Amino acid sequence: xAAGAAVNWIRTTxxxxxxxxxxxxxxxxxxxxxxxxxxxxxxxxxxxxxxKLRELACDSVLLDRNxxxxxxxxxxxxxxxxxxxxxxxxxxxxxxxxxxxxxxxxENPAGLSAGCEPLREENQQVGLPGMIGExxxxxxxxxxxxxxxxxxxxxxxxxxxxxxxxxxxxAVHKLSARVKHPFVVVNCAAIPxxxxxxxxxxxxxxxxxxxxxxxxxxxxxAQGGTLFLDEIGELPLGxxxxxxxxxxxxxxxxxxxxxxHRLDVRVICATNVNLGAxxxxxxxxxxxxxxxxxxxxxxxxxxxxxxxxxKLAEHFLSLLCEExxxxxKRLGGRTLxxxxxxxxxxxxxxxxHALERAFIxxxxxxxxxxxxxxxPMMELSCRERPxxxxx
Numbered sequence: 001x002a003a004g005a006a007v008n009w010i011r012t013t014x015x016x017x018x019x020x021x022x023x024x025x026x027x028x029x030x031x032x033x034x035x036x037x038x039x040x041x042x043x044x045x046x047x048x049x050x051x052k053l054r055e056l057a058c059d060s061v062l063l064d065r066n067x068x069x070x071x072x073x074x075x076x077x078x079x080x081x082x083x084x085x086x087x088x089x090x091x092x093x094x095x096x097x098x099x100x101x102x103x104x105x106x107e108n109p110a111g112l113s114a115g116c117e118p119l120r121e122e123n124q125q126v127g128l129p130g131m132i133g134e135x136x137x138x139x140x141x142x143x144x145x146x147x148x149x150x151x152x153x154x155x156x157x158x159x160x161x162x163x164x165x166x167x168x169x170x171a172v173h174k175l176s177a178r179v180k181h182p183f184v185v186v187n188c189a190a191i192p193x194x195x196x197x198x199x200x201x202x203x204x205x206x207x208x209x210x211x212x213x214x215x216x217x218x219x220x221x222a223q224g225g226t227l228f229l230d231e232i233g234e235l236p237l238g239x240x241x242x243x244x245x246x247x248x249x250x251x252x253x254x255x256x257x258x259x260x261h262r263l264d265v266r267v268i269c270a271t272n273v274n275l276g277a278x279x280x281x282x283x284x285x286x287x288x289x290x291x292x293x294x295x296x297x298x299x300x301x302x303x304x305x306x307x308x309x310x311k312l313a314e315h316f317l318s319l320l321c322e323e324x325x326x327x328x329k330r331l332g333g334r335t336l337x338x339x340x341x342x343x344x345x346x347x348x349x350x351x352x353h354a355l356e357r358a359f360i361x362x363x364x365x366x367x368x369x370x371x372x373x374x375x376p377m378m379e380l381s382c383r384e385r386p387x388x389x390x391x
Contacts, residue, residue, distance in 0.1 A: 014059025017041045019075070020091060021068035029062055029091060029354035047144065047295040053083055054140070060087040063206035069153045069295045070091045075284060078143060084383035101118030128171040131164065132315050137300040141168065148295050154247070156292045157233075157270040157298030162349030165270035166230060172268055173226040181225030186218050189234035196239055197255055201246075221254050232269040232292065233278055237285065244288045267292075278362035302344040302351065303380060309340050309351065316352050316369070320359045329362065335370050343378035 016038055023044075030040040041058065045051035046067045052058070052127050061079055065072045076088050127134075148155060149172045157165045166185065173183045191199050202217030219227055229235070235243065238318045246252060252261045269292050278284035303311070313331055321328050331339075344350050358372035 004084040005250070007078075015039045015041060015056065016060045016062065017043060017049060017052055017058045018062045018091070019043040019046065019067065020064035021045055021066065022064065025064060025091060029383060033309060045294065046066075046072065046075035047148070047297075048077065049075060050144070051296065051298070053086070058083075059216055060089065062089050062091050064091045070147055070151070074147050077149070084256055096177055111352065120211060128168070129174045130167050130170060133305060133314050134311070135300075135305035135307045135308050141299060143149055144295075144297050146175060148172065148297075150177060152266050153291055154266075154294045154352065156275075156294070156296045157268065157299065158296060159270075159272065160301050160347055161272050162344075162347030163299040164348055165272075165299060166228065168299065169226070169228040169230075169268045169270060170231045173228075173266075176226070176266070178225045178266060182222050183226050183228065184218050184222035185228045185230065187230045189231040191219055193236045193239075196236065198240065201241070201242065201254055203255040214254070214257075217252065217254065219246065219265055220261065220263060223263050226264075226266045226268060229267065229269045231271060233271045233273040233284065235281070235284075240285045240288050242293060244285065247288075247291050249317055306340045306380075310336055311350060312351060312357060313339065316355045317359065320356060324359075329359065331368050335368060335373075339373070339378050342376040344381050345378055 018040060019042075020026050020029075021044055023042075023102075026042045030042070041052055041056065043052050046063075047069050049061065049063070053061070063072050063076055067075065072090075079088050081088055128145055131142075132136070141347060145168060155169070155172055157168050159165050169181060169185075171326060173179060186200065188196070198215070198217065200216050200217050202220055205214045227389055229243075247270045250262055250264070252263055253259070275284055275289050275293070279286050279289050310331075313336065317331065339351070339354075346353075354373050355368070356376060358368045361372040362368050
């Protein structure tokens with residue numbers, strides 16, 4: 001596979017990002033003579049490429065048409081829409097990586113073929129089922145979720161406690177072809193290690209003391225649908241090996257049984273810890289980490305999207321009034337501004353609980369005032385609020 005023709009018409013200065021699920025393709029492109037002197041970055045898929053662009057400024061992107069996680073055309077259009085200054089080009093396989101692409105360049109500066117289908121209209125809609133927020137940070141999350149939902153790619157949702165990781169997992173399920181099948185939730189931190197294997201994989205009668213009858217596990221219960229593993233970083237090492245085997249083979253063997261069941265289940269995981277750091281500390285298997293991180297989605301903390309606080313507060317306050325049967329209540333403008341200056345270490349969940357407390361303390365008053373809210377654990381400087389971003 002020659003590399004020259006594919007890159008002789010992209011810009012000659014700045015950083016270049018090569019996105020391909022094939023490490024050999026990435027290596028050959030980055031070793032092309034035309035790229036000598038330029039800083040090269042690698043991405044193993046479409047999601048990784050979009051994440052790299054959020055972190056680092058790039059001059060050009062070379063995309064493989066055969067990405068493992070996302071449709072390459074959708075990734076290309078997302079880059080063009082969100083980063084119009086970046087030149088996007090195809091990696092042409094088989095025919096010398098593309099004299100055809102080089103010839104198209106003058107008419108199509110982005111390097112995209114005329115046959116690249118536009119994003120479906122649904123991918124450009126605002127919001128996700130059950131989620132509230134119009135900030136730039138959340139719009140990036142919405143676009144990623146809509147891109148991956150209709151595929152069976154494994155998704156890893158990362159974010160602090162209270163940012164809405166389970167809501168994102170539900171949205172992926174609801175937007176997928178699996179929506180008519182079960183959405184099964186397992187909190188890996190809430191189940192004792194001794195019971196976790198039987199809970200996930202099921203058990204046969206007599207497999208252990210107290211197993212008076214056979215039982216199917218949570219994975220089996222999710223057949224045809226989605227299994228959401230929350231707090232995946234809490235999964236014991238022994239169970240990590242068993243989960244990896246299921247992800248690789250799609251087969252489940254119940255505890256105490258020799259029967260093997262082949263299942264069709266999509267897996268979505270969530271974590272509030274840095275799995276990469278756990279891998280370095282040898283507390284999390286590296287092979288499982290790479291298997292789960294096919295499509296990472298990072299949720300921003302509430303302090304990085306304070307512009308969403310008014311709508312979130314209105315939503316929670318409306319629910320409280322509806323549930324209690326009380327007349328509608330409002331937040332005063334000054335009170336709302338003060339809420340936007342809080343750091344909210346507990347994120348959206350902390351905001352929801354603070355509003356519930358204030359609602360109760362307000363009694364028959366039509367407004368929720370500052371004194372109805374608990375003192376903030378942390379405060380932001382309103383003059384120096386962080387810009388919205390997905391890390």
